[in-house]
Every structure is written in C-alpha cells, then in structure tokens.
Amino acid sequence: MFYPNALFGNLLIVAFGSAFLTYVLGKISQSLRNGFAIIISLVLVLMVAGLYGLGKEIVYFRFFDYPLLLRINALSWFFAITITVLSTLSIIFSLSYMRDTPQLDFYYLMMLLVNASMLGIVLAGDLISFYVFWEIMSWSIFLLVSYNKGPALAAGLKYIVISLVGSLCMLVGILSLYTHCGTFDISQLAVLIASAPHGYIVFILLMFCIAFGIKNGIMPLHTWVPSAYSESPSPFTAVLSGILAKMGTFGFLMIFYILLGWRVFLYLGQGVLSFHYILCIIAAITIVIPNFIAVLQDDAKKLLAWSSIGQCGYILLGIAFGTSLGLAGGIFHFFNHAIFKALLFLAIGAVEFRTNGVRDLNSLGGLVNKMPVTFMATLVGACGLIGIPLTNGFVSKWLIYKTLILKGSPFLAFAALLGTWGSFLAIYKLLHNVFLGQPSETHKNIKSAPFTMQIAMAILSIATIVFGIFPGLALNIINSIGISLGFESLDVNLWGIASETGTLNTINIFGAIVVFMFIVYIIFRTGAKSVLVPQDDSYAAGSYIPEGKYHYTVDFYNPFLRMVRPWLKDRIDQFYYWISSTSEKLAELVRRIYTGDLGYYVIYIILFLAVLIFTQLIWKPW
Amino acid sequence: MARIHWRYGPPLTQPVIDIIKLFHQKSFSHGVIFELGLILSLAGSVVTLLFIPIGTICPLNVAGGLLVVLYLMLLAPIGIALSGGGGSNPNISIGISRKMLLALSYEVPFLLVVLTVMIHYKTISLVSLVELQRASGWGIISLPLTGIAYFLILPAMLGIRPFDMVEAPQEIASGLKVEYSGKFLVVYYIEHALRRFIVIALFVNLLLGGAGEPFTFLVKMLVVFVICVCINAVFPRFRMEQAIRFNWTWPTMLALAGLVIACIWGGYG
Numbered sequence: 001m002f003y004p005n006a007l008f009g010n011l012l013i014v015a016f017g018s019a020f021l022t023y024v025l026g027k028i029s030q031s032l033r034n035g036f037a038i039i040i041s042l043v044l045v046l047m048v049a050g051l052y053g054l055g056k057e058i059v060y061f062r063f064f065d066y067p068l069l070l071r072i073n074a075l076s077w078f079f080a081i082t083i084t085v086l087s088t089l090s091i092i093f094s095l096s097y098m099r100d101t102p103q104l105d106f107y108y109l110m111m112l113l114v115n116a117s118m119l120g121i122v123l124a125g126d127l128i129s130f131y132v133f134w135e136i137m138s139w140s141i142f143l144l145v146s147y148n149k150g151p152a153l154a155a156g157l158k159y160i161v162i163s164l165v166g167s168l169c170m171l172v173g174i175l176s177l178y179t180h181c182g183t184f185d186i187s188q189l190a191v192l193i194a195s196a197p198h199g200y201i202v203f204i205l206l207m208f209c210i211a212f213g214i215k216n217g218i219m220p221l222h223t224w225v226p227s228a229y230s231e232s233p234s235p236f237t238a239v240l241s242g243i244l245a246k247m248g249t250f251g252f253l254m255i256f257y258i259l260l261g262w263r264v265f266l267y268l269g270q271g272v273l274s275f276h277y278i279l280c281i282i283a284a285i286t287i288v289i290p291n292f293i294a295v296l297q298d299d300a301k302k303l304l305a306w307s308s309i310g311q312c313g314y315i316l317l318g319i320a321f322g323t324s325l326g327l328a329g330g331i332f333h334f335f336n337h338a339i340f341k342a343l344l345f346l347a348i349g350a351v352e353f354r355t356n357g358v359r360d361l362n363s364l365g366g367l368v369n370k371m372p373v374t375f376m377a378t379l380v381g382a383c384g385l386i387g388i389p390l391t392n393g394f395v396s397k398w399l400i401y402k403t404l405i406l407k408g409s410p411f412l413a414f415a416a417l418l419g420t421w422g423s424f425l426a427i428y429k430l431l432h433n434v435f436l437g438q439p440s441e442t443h444k445n446i447k448s449a450p451f452t453m454q455i456a457m458a459i460l461s462i463a464t465i466v467f468g469i470f471p472g473l474a475l476n477i478i479n480s481i482g483i484s485l486g487f488e489s490l491d492v493n494l495w496g497i498a499s500e501t502g503t504l505n506t507i508n509i510f511g512a513i514v515v516f517m518f519i520v521y522i523i524f525r526t527g528a529k530s531v532l533v534p535q536d537d538s539y540a541a542g543s544y545i546p547e548g549k550y551h552y553t554v555d556f557y558n559p560f561l562r563m564v565r566p567w568l569k570d571r572i573d574q575f576y577y578w579i580s581s582t583s584e585k586l587a588e589l590v591r592r593i594y595t596g597d598l599g600y601y602v603i604y605i606i607l608f609l610a611v612l613i614f615t616q617l618i619w620k621p622w
Numbered sequence: 623m624a625r626i627h628w629r630y631g632p633p634l635t636q637p638v639i640d641i642i643k644l645f646h647q648k649s650f651s652h653g654v655i656f657e658l659g660l661i662l663s664l665a666g667s668v669v670t671l672l673f674i675p676i677g678t679i680c681p682l683n684v685a686g687g688l689l690v691v692l693y694l695m696l697l698a699p700i701g702i703a704l705s706g707g708g709g710s711n712p713n714i715s716i717g718i719s720r721k722m723l724l725a726l727s728y729e730v731p732f733l734l735v736v737l738t739v740m741i742h743y744k745t746i747s748l749v750s751l752v753e754l755q756r757a758s759g760w761g762i763i764s765l766p767l768t769g770i771a772y773f774l775i776l777p778a779m780l781g782i783r784p785f786d787m788v789e790a791p792q793e794i795a796s797g798l799k800v801e802y803s804g805k806f807l808v809v810y811y812i813e814h815a816l817r818r819f820i821v822i823a824l825f826v827n828l829l830l831g832g833a834g835e836p837f838t839f840l841v842k843m844l845v846v847f848v849i850c851v852c853i854n855a856v857f858p859r860f861r862m863e864q865a866i867r868f869n870w871t872w873p874t875m876l877a878l879a880g881l882v883i884a885c886i887w888g889g890y891g
Contacts, residue, residue: 368655379704388700389693401689405746408888410737410881417692417733421726424696428703428722436655436707437715509690512672513697516665524661524805557723562863 007050008072009058012123015044015116019109026105034095037108041088041115048080048119057125057187069125069185074481075258076122078331079243079250082338083122086242087115089456093346094235096450097353101233107147111236114140114244121247126184127174134170134247138163141244145232155227162224162576166214173207190259198268201260202275205268208255209279216248217309218316219286223573229305230359234349237301241308242342249315249334256319257327257485266322279320284415286313291422295429295557300348300359303430304341307385307423311337317416318400323407324487325497329399331478336392336467340384343460344427347378350449350457351434361430366439370446375435377457382427384464387420389509392467395475398504399497425557469510637815641808659705660809666697667816674823675749676836687747688736695820698813699725720862724785727869728778731771734877738768739828742884752832760831768880769829774873776846778865779821781814782854785865822846 018040026033057071072080091111098107117140120133138160146156178184180200181192193201210221217225225245229237256265256276268275287310294306315337318330351367351374352359368375384391387398397420404413449457467474475492483489490497497504593604673691699721706714740746742765743754755761762769778785826832826842833839860868 383700386696386700387693388696389690394693398689398693402746405737405740406744408741408885410741410885414733414737414881417737418730421729425722425726428700432703432707432718436704504690509669509694512669513665516668517661520661520664520668520809524657524809557719 005056005058007047008054008056008070011044011047011051012070012116012120014040014047015112015119019112019116022112023105023109026108030104033105033108037091037112038088038095040112041084041091044115044119045081045084045088048077048084051077051080053077066128066184067126068129070123070129071125071186072123074477074484075250075253078335078477078481079122079246080119082335083115083118083243086338086342087111087239089459090235090239090342090346092452093238093349093456094233095452097235097349097453098233103147107144107233110140110144110147111239114144114239118243118247122250124186126186127177127189128184130186131167131170131174135167137244137247138167141228141240144236145228145240147233147236148231151227152231155224155231159224159228161580162214162221166211166221169207170211173204173211176207177204186254186259190261193260194264201264202268205255205260205275208251212248212251212255214248215251216245216312216316218248218312219282219289219309222286222290222309223576225309226302226305229308229345230299230301234301234345234352237349238342238345241305241345242338245308245312246315246334246338249312249319249330252316252319253331253485256322262322262486276320276322280317280409280412283313283317283320284412286310287317287419288313288415288422291419291426294426295422296561297426298361300351300361300364300430300434301345303361303426304344304348307426308337308341310419310423311341311385313419314397314400314416317404317412318396321400321403321407321409321412323403324482324490325399325403327482327485327487328475328478328490329396329403331481332399332471332474333393333396335474335478336384336396336464339460339463339467340381340391340393343377343381343457343464344385346453346457346460347374347381348430348434350374350453353453354446354449355443361433363440364434364443365437366435367443367446368435370439370443371435371448373454373457374449377461378431378435380461380464382431384468385427386424390468390506390513391464392471392474393464394468395471395504395506429557469506471506637811641811655707656705657806659701659703659707660806660813661701663698663701663705664809664813664816666694666701667813667820670694670697670820671816671823673748674820675752675827675832676823676839687745688740688751689746691748691824692733692736698817702810702813723862724778724781724865727866728775728873730870731775731873731877732779734874734881735768735772736828738765738877738881738884741881741888744888748827752827755831756834761829765829765880765884767876767883771873771877771880772825772829774876775869776821776825776850777853777857778869780818780850782850784853784857784860786854786859818847819843822850 018036022033022037022040025036051072054072054077057069059067059069091108094107094111098104101107114137117133117136121130121137124130124133142156142160142163145159146153174184177189177193180196181189183189183192193204214221214224229241232240256262266274266276269277289310290306290313291310294303294310297303297306311333315330315333318326318328318333321327321330348359351364351371354371355364358364380391384393387393397416401413401416404410404416448454472493475490475497479490479492670691673694703718703721706718739751739761742761743751745751745754751761758764777783822843823839825846826839830842830846833842
C-alpha cells in the first residue's frame with residue numbers, strides 16, 4: 001500500500017506547517033484563518049483515520065548521524081485519533097467563544113501547535129523526539145493558560161514551574177537510560193532494559209513517573225491543575241483536561257508496558273510493597289480526596305478541575321493494576337473522560353460566554369429554560385462522569401471495579417466506589433446551581449448558546465451515549481492494544497464483555513430503561529390532566545415563603561461540609577508554597593554574600609584556598 | 623404501626639385507594655424537567671428491580687450483576703432531584719440536600735458490605751450469590767459483622783425513623799414531595815415503595831440466602847419489613863449531623879472489620 005505510508009510520513013509536516021500557515025493567513029483575513037483552521041484539523045482527523053491498523057516506523061531526521069524515529073502502533077493510533085477529533089471540536093467551539101478577544105491569530109497558532117505536538121508525542125519512536133515534542137507541548141500549554149492575563153498569568157507561572165521540574169526529571173531519566181544502554185530508540189531500549197538491575201529500573205520509573213504524574217495531575221503532584229484549568233479559555237480547557245493532561249497517561253502506558261513490558265513492571269517488589277501496587281494506592285488516594293474537594297468548590301471550572309484530577313486516578317488505577325481487564329478499563333476511561341470532561345468544560349464555557357464570564361455557582365441558576373441544549377449536554381456529561389448506566393463512563397468503571405474485586409483488592413475497589421459518590425455530589429451541585437432553581441434577575445434575557453457551540457456539544461453528547469450503549473466500538477480497538485502489549489485477549493462484543501465470572505450487556509440495560517420510560521410515560525399520560533403553573537407558585541404548607549428571588553442552593557451540603565472541611569484542606573499546595581518561600585529566603589541569604597565590593601571577593605578566594613590547603617594538609621584526599 | 627402506638631390506624635388497603643384516587647385528581651406541574659425527572663426515577667427503580675432475583679425470577683441476570691444494580695440505584699435519586707430542581711420551593715431544596723447527604727452517609731458502610739459479600743463469594747453476580755448461599759448457608763452466618771452493619775443502615779436506606787429527615791413532615795412539609803399533586807404524587811409514592819422493596823430484597827439476597835421460590839423470598843422480606851416498621855414506630859428523628867456521624871461510626875466500623883476478616887479468610891494479602 002502506498003498511501004498510508006505517504007500519509008504517515010507527511011502527518012507531522014502537515015500538522016506543524018498548517019499551524020504556522022494559520023498564523024500567516026490570520027494576518028490576511030479573519031474568516032480565511034478560521035476556515036483554514038477547521039479544514040486543516042478535519043484533514044488531520046482523516047489522515048489519522050487513514051492510518052488505522054498500520055504498524056511501522058520511519059526515520060524522519062538524522063541528528064548528527066543519530067536517526068530520529070516515528071513509529072505508529074495500535075496504542076498511538078488510538079491516542080492520535082482522540083487528539084485530532086477532540087481538538088477539531090474544540091476549534092469549532094472556539095469560533096464563537098473567542099470571537100471578540102484580541103490576538104486571535106496567536107490563539108489559533110497555539111491551538112494547532114499543541115495539537116501537532118501531541119501527535120508528535122504519541123508517534124515518537126525514540127526518547128529524544130519524545131522529549132522535544134513534550135517540551136513544545138509544555139510551553140504551548142503555558143502560553144495558552146496565561147492567554148487571559150491577570151490571574152491567568154499567575155496560574156500559568158505556577159504550571160510552568162511545576163512542569164519544568166517534571167521535564168528535568170524526565171531528562172535525567174532519558175540521559176541515564178542513554179548512558180546505561182547507549183540508545184534512545186524505545187524498541188531497542190525495551191530489549192536492553194530487561195537485563196538491568198531492579199534498583200536501577202525503579203529509579204528510571206520514578207523519574208518518568210514524576211514527569212508523567214505532574215502532567216496527569218496525580219495526587220501529590222496535582223497542584224497546578226485547579227488554577228490552570230479555571231483560568232484558561234474554556235475551549236482550551238476542554239483540550240487541556242481531555243487530552244493534554246492524558247499525555248501523562250500515554251507516558252505511563254509507554255514506560256510501563258512498551259519500554260519495560262508487564263513481565264518486568266508487575267514484578268518489581270513483593271506483594272503490597274511492589275511498585276505497581278504502591279502506584280495503585282496513590283491512584284486510589286487520587287480518586288477519593290480530589291472528588292470530595294470538588295464538592296467544596298464554588299467556582300464551576302475549579303469544581304470540574306478537581307473532579308478531573310479524581311478521574312485521572314481511575315485511569316491510573318486501571319493502568320497500574322495491570323490485568324487485561326484493568327488495562328482495558330483504564331484506557332477506555334481515558335477515552336471516555338476525554339469525551340465527557342471536554343463536554344462539561346464546553347458546556348460551562350457556553351454558560352460563561354452567555355453570562356459574560358460568570359463562573360460563580362452561587363450567582364447562576366435557573367438557566368434550563370434559556371439554554372436547553374447546554375443543559376442536556378451538561379446532564380449527559382454529568383451522567384458519564386458519575387457513571388450512570390448507558391453512558392460510556394459506566395462501562396469503563398465497571399471494568400475497573402470488576403477486576404479489582406475479582407483479583408481481591410476490595411479496599412482499592414472501595415476507594416473507587418466512594419470516589420463515585422464524591423463526584424456525584426459535586427456534579428449534582430454544578431447541575432443544580434447552574435441550570436435548576438430560580439433564575440437570577442440579571443440573567444432573564446439570556447439567549448441560547450451559539451450554533452457552533454451547540455454542534456460541538458451535541459457531537460460529544462451523542463458520543464457519550466453511543467459509546468455507553470455500544471462500548472464494543474472502542475473496546476475492540478482497546479483489546480487489540482492490550483494484545484499488542486502482551487496481555488491476554490478479552491471476549492469483547494458490540495455491547496459489552498462476556499466472561500464466565502460475570503458478563504456486561506449494555507443493550508439489555510438500554511432496552512429495559514427505554515421500554516420502562518415509555519411505559520411509565522404512557523401510564524402517566526392517562527392520568528388526569530395537570531395544570532402548568534409558574535415556577536414560583538409554591539405550596540409551603542401554610543408557612544411563609546420569602547418574597548423575591550433567592551438562590552437557595554448556596555451552602556448546599558452545609559451539614560456535611562461542616563464535618564469534613566477541616567480534613568480536606570489542600571496541604572500539599574501549602575507545602576509547595578512553603579518550599580518556594582523557603583528557597584527564596586535561602587537565595588536571599590546567598591545573595592548577601594555577593595556584596596559587590598571587590599575586597600570581599602578577594603577575601604572569599606583566599607579563604608577558599610586556605611580551606612583547600614588545610615584539607616590537603618590534614619586528610620590528604622588528593 | 624398503629625398497633626404499637628396503641629391507636630387505630632387506617633386499613634391495609636388505604637395506600638391502594640389513595641393511589642387510585644390521586645391518579646384521577648387534578649395536578650399542578652412546573653414544566654418539562656419537573657415531569658421527566660419523576661418519570662426517569664420511576665423507570666430507574668423498575669429497571670433496578672429487574673436485576674434483582676426474587677426467588678428464582680430474575681429477568682436480566684446476565685447483564686452485569688451487582689455492580690450494575692449499585693449504579694442503577696443512582697437513577698432514582700437523580701430523577702427525583704432533577705424534578706425537584708424544576709420547582710422553586712425551598713423545602714424541596716432542603717429535602718434534596720438532606721437526601722444526598724443521607725445517601726452519602728449510608729453508602730459508605732453499604733459499599734463495604736457489598737464488597738465484603740462479593741469478596742467472600744468471589745463473584746459479582748447476584749444470581750450466583752444466591753446459589754452459593756443456598757449451598758453453604760446464609761451469608762449472615764458466615765459474615766455476622768457485615769450482616770449487623772447492613773441491618774443498622776437499613777432504616778437509613780429505607781428513609782424511615784430515626785432517619786426520616788428527608789421527609790420530616792413537621793419540619794419541611796414533607797420535603798421532596800411538597801410540590802407534587804395528583805398523578806405526580808402517585809408516581810412518587812410508587813417509586814418510594816419500589817425503592818424500599820429493592821433495599822430489603824438486596825438485604826435478603828445478599829445476606830439472608832435469597833430463596834428458591836418467590837413465596838419464601840417474600841416471606842423473608844416481610845419479616846425484615848415488619849422489624850423495620852417496629853423500629854420506625856419507637857424512635858424519634860435524628861438531626862442530619864447525628865445521622866452522618868452514626869452511619870460513619872458503628873456500621874462503618876463493623877463493615878470494615880467484616881471486610882478485613884473476609885479478606886484474611888479468603889487468603890488475600
């Protein structure tokens with residue numbers, strides 16, 4: 001076959017080239033640039049789709065005689081298609097969301113650049129290209145997070161400082177691997193690393209896990225997430241939460257199962273003290289605590305950000321647990337989370353757009369009649385997030401729970417199930433406070449979301465439900481990923497998974513719910529007619545109802561919060577701030593040494609020489 | 623219940639009469655969300671029921687087992703809460719808030735109980751749970767702590783005293799159902815009854831061995847229900863914080879101990 005090879009060779013050139021071309025076109029005409037951005041992202045979707053089932057590698061560049069590789073396999077194809085589809089939808093959404101903001105050329109350039117760099121990451125065949133694309137992505141994220149200036153700048157700075165720590169850790173890991181094995185090629189490393197001592201492998205894993213954990217927002221490394229998510233422009237937040245953060249997931253998969261292979265990875269250490277089990281425990285903590293912190297938030301996007309951290313815990317839990325069911329659950333949850341979290345961020349973005357940037361949950365309310373499409377989108381996204389049957393989130397969580405229970409890890413399963421309740425409370429608060437209850441006076445004349453926003457949200461909502469009813473569509477591909485990573489095959493069919501210890505059959509559930517909704521509705525209709533009364537015509541059992549509008553869901557979970565608030569402080573963030581302020585003080589102390597007076601410097605040199613001579617005389621180390 | 627209070631109560635057929643009467647009465651609606659939420663909740667409960675074996679009758683036993691039941695049980699509260707959000711009565715809002723928190727408080731021990739049973743019998747299917755118990759004796763005998771924990775949270779799950787703060791007629795005018803009239807109230811009543819049926823049926827299936835035929839199953843359920851009614855009749859009402867604290871101490875500790883014992887017994891590290 002000729003054309004898949006040509007497609008593959010030119011994919012990154014098209015992706016990067018078009019990003020810069022978009023910037024140039026923007027200088028000529030606004031609509032030309034918008035049209036080009038959408039067309040090029042659609043072209044990228046088609047190009048990646050054309051690569052389906054391809055498994056090959058090419059040398060795209062020689063760097064001092066060192067070949068840099070691109071490689072495609074089932075795993076990278078799955079990530080690549082998710083990336084391109086989601087960024088296309090996000091760019092469509094941006095058309096009306098970003099309409100009246102300055103520096104749009106720059107915005108589109110960065111969006112496409114992020115898209116291209118992510119494609120580079122998942123297709124990279126050696127660690128050098130991986131690192132280069134990783135850095136392009138990290139810096140583009142920084143520029144986009146701080147796009148809105150003001151508080152966004154601080155959020156971006158926080159992100160980039162933490163991200164740099166991760167990048168440095170990864171660099172140490174890569175260089176150490178090079179000195180140890182003498183190559184950057186991932187497939188050669190996978191052969192060479194198998195003979196390395198366990199201590200060394202754990203060191204390498206630790207370095208990479210810090211880097212990927214930071215990007216993914218795993219619990220002790222999550223602190224950049226809430227501020228960066230809440231301050232960035234909403235269409236970009238959807239991409240950031242949906243796929244950019246999941247580059248960490250891709251990294252985990254690459255390092256665990258491609259570089260090391262499960263035979264090495266799952267047998268580092270003994271029982272509870274093995275490396276993957278400790279990762280599982282970290283993932284479980286990441287599920288429980290952020291999901292309950294999300295309940296405390298009053299800012300819509302912060303709430304979603306915390307809940308994103310929690311969902312990343314599920315993904316890591318599935319991946320690190322290392323059974324074929326768990327792996328399938330983890331990868332599928334990555335895919336699902338990309339869909340429904342992007343959907344939720346876009347929906348909140350639409351609300352933000354129509355209310356002129358209001359994100360405070362306590363001043364919104366009653367928007368359901370004004371923005372019905374947005375409400376439905378949020379409802380579907382919320383159901384996916386909680387994992388109600390018939391949405392995709394249910395299937396992936398079911399896979400993870402099942403493997404946890406059957407492999408005898410009830411405490412991890414308990415943490416995962418409990419996290420569901422945290423996300424249930426949090427997301428219901430979001431749904432209720434934005435769309436239900438009484439509308440605020442200032443939002444009486446709100447219009448429905450613009451058409452391009454509705455299209456993006458509708459596509460994602462439909463995807464949430466379709467992958468919930470026919471999970472086999474994605475699970476087949478995920479199953480082939482699992483097989484390519486050396487796991488045993490699962491018995492996947494279009495609507496679920498069959499096995500002797502419990503089957504999942506979504507079509508039954510779907511049929512039952514639809515049939516009974518219909519029956520109940522018919523019976524309901526045969527009852528006596530009801531009269532439609534205005535919302536504020538309430539029955540109060542003779543007691544007094546306050547005049548005027550008020551938002552009675554403020555402090556919705558108060559009795560509960562009074563009990564748990566002291567437990568849920570973000571101590572880790574405070575700890576990082578403590579480190580940064582202490583190091584600043586230390587630096588201040590160091591600075592005092594440099595007085596600027598030449599005489600002092602001469603004294604320092606003489607003192608240093610004296611110390612050296614003294615040491616030599618006494619201990620004779622040289 | 624009236625017998626325990628030493629007074630005359632309405633006849634046993636009264637709920638049926640009420641439902642038929644209410645169904646033909648005029649009612650008030652607050653719009654689409656108000657109606658659809660309620661329908662969703664009733665449908666959710668009916669579907670949940672299909673997954674629970676009553677004796678040997680279990681129409682949908684191959685579709686995912688106990689984990690599906692756990693999640694389907696969420697449909698009903700979501701439906702009710704959405705429907706309540708369609709109105710603007712402060713009593714509903716308080717009711718929803720209390721319902722969610724109460725659910726959170728009893729779900730902690732409940733999830734532990736369910737996990738213990740699944741770990742002990744090494745299956746996630748309700749039907750095979752029942753079969754295993756019929757072969758090896760009731761679950762409550764091999765897992766006594768778990769059984770006690772489930773029994774302690776039963777009143778909270780059923781929404782009866784001392785945990786009826788969600789409805790609390792004297793405080794918040796019956797909370798959630800204050801805006802419902804006519805056929806809306808009918809749907810709410812039926813949903814509520816089904817919910818109680820599901821909770822008790824789960825108890826019987828998980829820990830009292832289920833049953834071979836529906837009749838024995840219903841007898842077991844009736845016994846549990848009568849005990850619960852007695853509890854309902856003699857206790858006053860908790861406040862919200864007291865309820866959460868209660869559910870998170872005794873039942874949770876017992877359930878946790880039960881889970882640890884089941885793990886050690888099952889030979890897991």
